[in-house]
Amino acid sequence: MILEVDGIDTFYGETQALFGVSFGVAPGEIFALLGPNGAGKTTTIRSILGLTRPARGTVRFEGRNVTFAPTHEIARAGVGWVPDDRRLCPTLTVSRNLNIARKRSKFRAWTIKETCEIFTPLEYLMERECENLSGGEMQMVAIARALVGSPGLVLFDEPSQGLAPKIVADVFSTIERLKRENVASLIVEQNAQIALSVADRAAVIDHGTIAWIGAASELRNDNALRQRLLGN
Numbered sequence: 001m002i003l004e005v006d007g008i009d010t011f012y013g014e015t016q017a018l019f020g021v022s023f024g025v026a027p028g029e030i031f032a033l034l035g036p037n038g039a040g041k042t043t044t045i046r047s048i049l050g051l052t053r054p055a056r057g058t059v060r061f062e063g064r065n066v067t068f069a070p071t072h073e074i075a076r077a078g079v080g081w082v083p084d085d086r087r088l089c090p091t092l093t094v095s096r097n098l099n100i101a102r103k104r105s106k107f108r109a110w111t112i113k114e115t116c117e118i119f120t121p122l123e124y125l126m127e128r129e130c131e132n133l134s135g136g137e138m139q140m141v142a143i144a145r146a147l148v149g150s151p152g153l154v155l156f157d158e159p160s161q162g163l164a165p166k167i168v169a170d171v172f173s174t175i176e177r178l179k180r181e182n183v184a185s186l187i188v189e190q191n192a193q194i195a196l197s198v199a200d201r202a203a204v205i206d207h208g209t210i211a212w213i214g215a216a217s218e219l220r221n222d223n224a225l226r227q228r229l230l231g232n
């Protein structure tokens with residue numbers, strides 16, 4: 001496993017958001033973590049990145065315990081992040097946002113040119129300030145920024161949210177492309193249908209607890225199971 005999350009309990013103050021959450025992601029695997037709004041998906045990502053530390057349990061990346069590692073070290077080790085709100089520097093150009101995110105790990109570092117081949121509109125947006133981009137353009141920049149950081153695993157927080165269908169299709173075909181290059185993805189989504197269309201394995205989280213974990217095909221093909229777990 002490239003990522004092992006083992007029994008994490010995470011709190012916001014007194015409020016417990018995660019209850020013994022455990023799952024693993026294999027190298028090059030696409031893993032979908034599904035669940036409704038407020039289930040604990042973003043908190044799981046924040047716990048992996050050390051942005052909100054679990055009170056109990058461990059997070060391992062490539063076998064190394066990173067539960068208490070600083071976020072920048074976890075990123076350096078090869079964990080990329082595409083946040084739900086993109087978090088680009090609004091007053092900087094696309095080019096600048098990508099250049100400051102470049103780093104090297106043991107995994108493949110994508111060049112800015114390569115990210116423009118994946119998302120062709122990027123080439124023409126390089127000198128634009130990020131605050132002037134559309135939602136879809138921002139998402140392309142956010143993914144390109146993760147790739148130039150040389151990730152072995154990318155954490156995607158609601159990658160389909162608020163995007164036009166064409167952009168959603170591009171984003172998910174990029175996730176499949178990453179898999180072919182042996183880069184793993186953890187996709188956190190309310191949109192189970194789109195995430196299950198590319199995932200190898202999946203888990204359902206509900207009220208901070210993992211309710212189900214298994215092959216994505218099982219959830220894709222078993223309508224009754226999906227209805228019971230996800231209501232669609």
Ligand SMILES: Nc1ncnc2c1ncn2[C@@H]1O[C@H](COP(=O)(O)OP(=O)(O)O)[C@@H](O)[C@H]1O
Binds near residue numbers: 036038042
């Ligand atoms: N900054 C925060 N402070 C307090 N509670 C929070 C905070 N962020 C999230 N929560 C709570 O933690 C729970 C899980 O939230 P979150 O992980 O954001 O869910 P999801 O991403 O699945 O929608 C929710 O009950 C939410 O209200």
Ligand SMILES: [Mg+2]
Binds near residue numbers: 042
């Ligand atoms: Mg969320």
